[in-house]
Amino acid sequence: MQDQPEDVPAQPQAQTSSQPGSTPQPAPAPAPAPAPQPQVQPQPLPHPRPEPAPGPNPGPAPTSTYGAPPGYPPAQQYAYGQPVGFPPPSGGKGTAGRAVLWAAVGAVAASVLWAGGILVLGRVGDNPDLAGYRTKANxxxxxxxxxxxxxxxxxxxxxxxxxxKHKAIDQSYCSISLKTSTSSSYADAYLSVEMDLHKTTDPAAEFTAVWSEYDQRYEDYEVEEVSGFGDEAYLVTEDTTSGSGTSGSRAVTLAVRDGWMTYQMSWSTYSSSYETTTPPEISEVSRWVKTDTRSTLENLRSD
Incomplete structure (x- = not known):
């Protein structure tokens, strides 16, 4: 008996009728053998990207045959971090040229700032223009x-x-009580004089602002710029007396700036201070203050 292959199914045997006189039935045709299926060969998996060795200074990213792995920093690195104020590095042609350009721009900016610093610092050492004046202890x-x-x-x-006396400013002040006669129980008027020598800061801008706009403080003040006294001078007057001159007050101040020296001579009085007479007129006192200021400034410059 011939052996049957294992992969071929067994063929059914023709059945014969046991009954007499029956017509024999033909045997069914054998089923075709299934076609052999192609064998799928497994493909090799890609090798995993090796991890960089641990350490404080990891080396550059390893080269991969499957493209550059995402998340790695750009190829150009700076030893001390990204330069402040410079554009981020970009690959491609011309990178070196742009780096040289930015370096040149930074050098020019630094030179300008350095030169500006020298100019600004140079003003600190300016010699004060004291116009020959000297302060006095008295x-x-x-x-x-x-x-x-x-x-x-x-x-x-x-x-x-x-x-x-200070390295920045020297100041002198004097206050004098004025009496019309020996019969006056109290002072009829007051005179104050102040001189300041500014040794580190030019007082011109502040002096002009304060004295030229002095009438902004009170409605009763009047300001007049006068000539013949230093670089600039202002006469400030106030008169709140009534028509009879028995109430109110009067005041005259002459402010002078000569170089970095500033000076004020101020006269003031109340009508009630005069027991038997009325205060002198503003115009008259202004002439006196101008005359006394001129002689006092000469004393302060010559001593």
């Missing part, structure tokens, strides 16, 4: 008020004075 000894003595005949034997 400013009252240099104050000449001869013109005012026309009205106020009594001399103040105990005037008040003080002084301040």
């Amino acid at each position: 400013l009252c000894s240099a104050v000449d008020y001869t013109a005012l003595r026309t009205e106020y005949t009594q001399e103040d034997n105990l005037p008040t004075h003080n002084a301040l």
Whole structure:
């Protein structure tokens, strides 16, 4: 008996009828053998990208045959981090040229800032223009008020004075009580003089702003720019007396700037301070203050 292949199914045997006289049935045709299926060969998997060795300074990203892995930093690196103020590095032709251009721009900017710093710092060492004036420990000894003595005949034997000396500014101040006669129980008017020597800052801008706009403070003040006194001078006056001159006050101030020296001579009075007479007119006192300022400034410059 011939052996049957294992992969071929067994053929059914023809059945014969056991009954007599029956017509024999033909045997069914054998089923065709199934076609052999092609064998699928497994494809090799891609090799995984090796991880960089651990350490404080990992090397560059390994080359991969499947393209550059995502997430890696750009190829150009800076030893001390990204330069401040410079554009981020970009690959391609011309990168080196742009780097040289930005370096040149940075050098020019640094030179400008350095030069500007030298110019600014140079102003700190400017010599103050004191116009020959000197401060005095007792400013009252240099104050000449001869013109005012026309009205106020009594001399103040105990005037008040003080002084301040500093590397930035020297100041001298004097206050004098004015009396019309020996019968006056109290001062009829007051005279104050102040001189400042600015040794580190030019006072021109502030002086002009304060004295040229002095009438902004009160409606009763009037400001007049006068000539013949230093670089600039302003006469500030106030008169709130009534028609009879028995109430209110009057004041005159002459402010002078000569170089970095500033000076003020101020006269003021209340009508109630005069017991038997009325205060002198503003115009008259202004002439006295101008005269006494000119002689006092000469005393402060020559001493």
